[in-house]
Amino acid sequence: MVLELTDQMFEETVSEGLTLVDFWAPWCGPCRMQAPVIESLAETFEGKMTVAKLDVDENKEQAVKYGIMSIPTLMLFKDGEVVEKMIGLQPEEKLEALIEEHLA
Template identity: 50%
Template sequence: MAITNVTDANFATETGSGLVLADFWAPWCGPCKMIGPVLEEISEEMGDKVKIVKLNVDDNQATSSQYGVMSIPTLLLFKDGEIVDQIVGFQPKEALEERINQHV
């Protein structure tokens, strides 16, 4: 499953059902650039278990503010629209997979 770019307008819809990992990022953020390829791999390998969406915090400040995102990258894991986990900063692939698998 491909990673979906989301906006303030469709964030709630895109994270409302199933298991969804939302990546709050910005183009100028070094750690965000590092985690991008890791999320691509996870999306390819776990696509049927978790949907991954990306929200550019510079362009979508309402959603970032709503969830209290102060540092990026911040990853919020939603299950049927409810936050079940939060990961701040770069994490290796294995650590992210472990956190996701706790909620599959």
């Protein structure tokens, strides 16, 4: 299941383990295209990591803090630190490989 993040719960969520965050907005076409990939990754890695989405229109604080200028932007956090940042639509295979690398 994909966790819907808010500014208030963001830091606590990304502070432990591996977390993939999809910075998105409902009006963004590529974001809607990325959504099924994010859902699939959440299923694939359930119990191993957290997969989350942050609506940048509703939660501007974190979007500003992490310098989100284009969406979708995907960020992989490991124990609160950004370890990967990808801008634009990403293929599932690429994301899976990156996640596996950081889980190892």
